[in-house]
Amino acid sequence: MIAVLQRVQHAQVEVEGHITGAIGPGLLMLVCAEPGDSEAQADKLIAKVLKLRVFSDEAGKMNRSVQDIAGGLLIVSQFTLAADCSSGNRPSFTGAAGAEQGRRLYDHCLQVARRLHPRVEAGEFGADMKVSLLNDGPVTIPITIR
Numbered sequence: 536m537i538a539v540l541q542r543v544q545h546a547q548v549e550v551e552g553h554i555t556g557a558i559g560p561g562l563l564m565l566v567c568a569e570p571g572d573s574e575a576q577a578d579k580l581i582a583k584v585l586k587l588r589v590f591s592d593e594a595g596k597m598n599r600s601v602q603d604i605a606g607g608l609l610i611v612s613q614f615t616l617a618a619d620c621s622s623g624n625r626p627s628f629t630g631a632a633g634a635e636q637g638r639r640l641y642d643h644c645l646q647v648a649r650r651l652h653p654r655v656e657a658g659e660f661g662a663d664m665k666v667s668l669l670n671d672g673p674v675t676i677p678i679t680i681r
């Protein structure tokens with residue numbers, strides 16, 4: 536699985552003018568399943584994200600996790616993270632899981648995150664989403680779980 540985390544002061548997702556998820560300080564997690572990915576990889580990804588120390592402590596060092604600061608986690612599906620731009624000028628997305636597998640693993644990520652963390656919001660799988668955020672830092676972290 537592929538994820539890109541952005542530490543945010545706030546973020547929200549809109550679908551057709553309706554806000555499907557919004558958070559204050561926390562993490563925006565863009566996530567993409569790849570063929571062959573499993574629930575076990577999704578579990579590892581969520582565990583890593585929740586414990587990743589990317590928030591500042593009193594000394595200004597990145598020593599706190601989203602759980603430590605009781606921050607929000609906004610999870611958004613984004614198959615374009617699997618883009619292959621190595622040939623030509625149009626990206627190929629064959630590296631992304633099919634819609635059925637992608638939805639299953641995205642839903643699993645949400646379920647696990649909500650079980651482990653009290654402040655989880657979501658986008659809408661497969662929808663044309665408008666994501667707005669105020670990146671904090673900026674801090675942007677790519678993660679791949681194989």
